[in-house]
Amino acid sequence: MLTLHHCVSARSFRPLWMFEELGLPYELVMHPFPPRVHDEAFLAINPLGTVPALFDGEVQMTESAAICQYLASRRPEARLGVRADEPGYADYLNFLHFGEATLTFPQTLVLRYGHFEPPERRQPQVVEDYSRWFLSRLRTLEPRLAREPFLCAGRFTAADVSVGYALLLASHIGLEERFKPAAADYWRRLQAREAFLRALAAQHEAALAQGVSPKPAMEAGGGG
Numbered sequence: 726m727l728t729l730h731h732c733v734s735a736r737s738f739r740p741l742w743m744f745e746e747l748g749l750p751y752e753l754v755m756h757p758f759p760p761r762v763h764d765e766a767f768l769a770i771n772p773l774g775t776v777p778a779l780f781d782g783e784v785q786m787t788e789s790a791a792i793c794q795y796l797a798s799r800r801p802e803a804r805l806g807v808r809a810d811e812p813g814y815a816d817y818l819n820f821l822h823f824g825e826a827t828l829t830f831p832q833t834l835v836l837r838y839g840h841f842e843p844p845e846r847r848q849p850q851v852v853e854d855y856s857r858w859f860l861s862r863l864r865t866l867e868p869r870l871a872r873e874p875f876l877c878a879g880r881f882t883a884a885d886v887s888v889g890y891a892l893l894l895a896s897h898i899g900l901e902e903r904f905k906p907a908a909a910d911y912w913r914r915l916q917a918r919e920a921f922l923r924a925l926a927a928q929h930e931a932a933l934a935q936g937v938s939p940k941p942a943m944e945a946g947g948g949g
């Protein structure tokens with residue numbers, strides 16, 4: 726059984742979305758954000774204190790983009806991965822990692838210094854600088870997304886889940902209004918996917934059932 730430790734709309738949304746795209750059975754364990762602050766026992770589950778934490782038998786993983794790649798390989802027939810002998814392979818790896826390293830990292834600074842730090846430690850300049858960092862890197866996708874419905878290989882892949890999560894996070898922190906047209910259309914296409922909607926519903930229901938707030942931490946406020 727696949728077990729995913731998850732906080733509402735955190736990076737662990739990537740594996741959750743992949744489960745739904747692939748139709749894999751899974752167990753979702755919800756935590757309030759940030760888990761290391763609310764539950765010291767979480768450090769025994771993941772010494773990093775972060776989500777996602779994925780368990781699959783003996784397998785333990787903590788990097789959301791790597792987990793997407795791993796899950797895609799569990800059901801190769803679904804073609805959410807790109808094989809090394811397919812033409813889109815290099816793009817696939819590139820965008821899988823671009824979603825986390827280039828598009829999510831700057832947003833964590835926006836979140837920290839715009840939402841999570843106490844008011845006296847907030848840094849509006851950091852928030853604006855790293856918002857622009859994120860938006861300027863997102864803009865590099867415009868020509869590709871104006872040409873193609875998805876990032877690579879002529880189909881929806883785990884790379885779209887990786888980048889799509891960065892767009893979900895951006896929508897939670899007020900950056901969506903600053904998307905350029907092709908990125909805005911792409912984001913609309915991703916949100917219309919049934920698996921994306923099922924993943925949103927699954928985290929909502931699991932949060933309520935497990936006594937965790939169903940609101941994303943960046944909208945509800947909070948520390949960490």
Ligand SMILES: N[C@@H](CCC(=O)N[C@@H](CS)C(=O)NCC(=O)O)C(=O)O
Nearest residue numbers: 735736759775776777787788789790
């Ligand atoms: N590179 C990791 C980052 C994991 C990460 O930082 N997760 C955040 C949630 S989006 C977290 O758990 N933060 C809580 C904390 O830092 O205490 C990934 O892609 O999964």
